[in-house]
Amino acid sequence: MKNFMRLMAFVLLIGGTVFATRKAGLIKPVAETAVAAGIPQASPYHLTYNDEVTVKYIYGATVQPTCEGPDKKIINGVCTIGWRVNDQSYRSGSGTYYVCVYHYEFRDGTSSGSYVETNYAPCPLS
Structure with a gap:
């Protein structure tokens, strides 16, 4: 019931805003509007899923999932996490630490560029 009330409040707030601003010609129903609204990645188990459905209905927009980081990539509209593959491991010139060279591989067969870290x-090695 609590989630339903939150959704209804959201719909009324967005609906009133959209009606007022569309009538005034201040906004256009484009994808950037939904992204700028700060709608997080949708999940059918959270209220944000309903938020995305509401935004799609009102704006006709598609909300892109947040997918940041070298180990992440959007594949078929879904943020996926790649697996790390260590390519090299060697001692630094001073001999005080090890240098690790690695990349990420994704389920669509692509891979990231190389990354370096010290340990x-x-x-x-994979």
């Missing part, structure tokens, strides 16, 4: 222990 006090060698990285296990």
Whole structure:
């Protein structure tokens, strides 16, 4: 019941805003409007899923999921996490730490560029 009330309040707030601003010609129903509204990645188990459905209905927009980080990539509209593949592990020139060179591979067969990190222990090679 609490989630339903929150959704109804959201719909009334957005609906009133859209009606007033559309009538005044201040906004256009484009995808950027929904992204700018700050709607997070949708999940059918959270209220944000209903928010996305509401925004799609009102604006006719598609909300892009947040997918940031070197190990993440949008594949078929879904943010997926790649797996790390260690390519090299060697001691630094000073010998005080190890240098690890790695990349990420994704389920669609693509891979990221190479990344480098330093550690006090060698990285296990894949």
